[in-house]
Amino acid sequence: MNRRTFIAGSLGLLASTALVGHALAAGKTITWWYESADPKQQGYIKSGIIEPFNAANPDFNLTIDYRGTELDKQMRVALLSGNGPDIVYTAGPTYVAPMARAGQLLALDDYVTRFGWTDRILPVFLEMGKYDGKLYALPKTYETLGLFYNKTLFEKHGWKAPTTIAEVEALADAMLAEKIIPFASGNANWRPANEHYVTIVLNAIAGPENVYKALKGELPWTAEPFVKAIDTLNKWWQKGYFGPNYFSLSDEQAFAQMATGQAGMMPTGTWQFQRVNTYFPPNNAEAGFVGFPSAEGIGGPVYPLGVGSTFSIAATSKNADGAAAAIDYIFSDKAYGSMNSAWPGEWNTPLSDLSKVTVDNGLPLYGETMKTLADAVGDNQYGYTSWTFLPPATDSYLVSGIEEVWLGRSTTAQFLEQLNATFLQEKADGKVPAIPAR
CATH class of the missing domain: 3.40.190.10 (Periplasmic binding protein-like II)
Structure with a gap:
């Protein structure tokens, strides 16, 4: 045209x-x-x-x-x-x-x-x-966040793409037993990669309706659904789902690990499709992608x-x-x-x-x-990414603050209290981006 x-x-x-x-x-x-x-x-x-x-x-x-x-x-x-x-x-x-x-x-x-x-x-x-x-x-x-996985590796082990949080955790535990990194990941080249995982659990575990309420100021970020989400993410970190080299790997290096079978899955964004043809065919492997599974009561996969x-x-x-x-x-x-x-x-x-x-x-x-x-x-069946819907200072704190939780320097409660306080200040200053009605 x-x-x-x-x-x-x-x-x-x-x-x-x-x-x-x-x-x-x-x-x-x-x-x-x-x-x-x-x-x-x-x-x-x-x-x-x-x-x-x-x-x-x-x-x-x-x-x-x-x-x-x-x-x-x-x-x-x-x-x-x-x-x-x-x-x-x-x-x-x-x-x-x-x-x-x-x-x-x-x-x-x-x-x-x-x-x-x-x-x-x-x-x-x-x-x-x-x-x-x-x-x-x-x-x-x-873009959205979901779950890439090595389809060839899955077929070799008789694994299926997960459809529930319980299945995600069972798969990750099975991979650890096989000395396979469950979640290919790394933030060496882009520290805000941290928020990809926070976004995933906020939507998949707390649920998009609760995230929407928090963004509108109708529910504090310290509410129980968010506590459960961050506690779950921290549990995954402490169990080793993210591997031993998170802070020294770039996201591209992590993607390559998945293609070689060193890692099984990669919770990340659709921007990674640009790397599929580079890394999977040379390793005689096929990539798969599904929406990240949701907790019970939330419904099918949520697409942030x-x-x-x-x-x-x-x-x-x-x-x-x-x-x-x-x-x-x-x-x-x-x-x-x-x-x-x-x-x-x-x-x-x-x-x-x-x-x-x-x-x-x-x-x-x-x-x-x-x-x-x-x-x-x-169909309005979507969730919310932190980098799109949170105001600048709140988003910046989320990126750095979650590391403090992972490294044992802060608790979930302390992290969410600071997140909530920062958000409320920015909301009062008119810095929250437009939040479309659901």
Whole structure:
């Protein structure tokens, strides 16, 4: 679909003409700062987004600048001085509210109508990008946490993918007996990996309804369901489910352990699909993926909803319409197919209808998982990831605080008391991201 045509018929022509006129008056270049990407990944973005957008929109010139791990810091400084890029790329909704509150982002509501985003994007994500009733961000990708496992290893031992917490624990104990690490894991390259496991137990054991109540301020984080969840996670840690080298392994090294059979399962996010073809075929193994099992009374597997990064437009942008057109292209069927074929797990934009999208990455499991996730979100059967729905200081404390519990320096009660106090302060300060109604 040609994204230069904004609205069908004469209204679309008028909108397109107005857009081009604005672009010519304000300058053709559209600037976009991005995080880290290796040369191969930069090539995917160039061929899947930059070149096709510029070819279809000759009045614009979309450029990208890779800022690496310093992106967040540099973005904050640039926005404060009014010299930031047109397209503001953040690490997630947690970052959007403070920027919107400070007047650094442009409200996108007019573009929702112009580009028909209401009909093309899953509604919950439009709600998540709002602050004070206005839309300020769209997610680049949405993701979930679940359980990867070595299907070949499972078949060898006669194991089946778990469907309950009791089965998870029984499998983990059986793996320990075979000197197999139950949970491939590591945070050496990314300390916030800690929160993946906290998110899993909050949703799978405390349950998404209780997490929702806590996020709305209707239930304290010190409530019994959360105590049970953190106690369970700590029990898994103390029993050795996470292996002996958690603090010295990267997540990629841990994923490789699972592919070789040194580890059996990996509780992690759908972004790891990008590594399946790299590690499993060389080891003559097949990967499996299921939703993480839930405790009794919660129902089937809960799919915690996460947004890894977002797109916004700087309030000071001199080419806001061009930036919006570029964002709109990223949310096209064509861009989805291209990016998910080349780079699965990192570009799962929340399109409401994937029936017209063609993805060719040799990973049918990925397509099945994304469809299951889209259906779950569409039916409001989802949970909440900490990095998407908690405010910044609360989330930061969660990452560091859980280590103190694991290492015996803090108790579950102390951890949750501090978490609750930090959350209440940020809630009072208006820093809690938008929480869509269930």
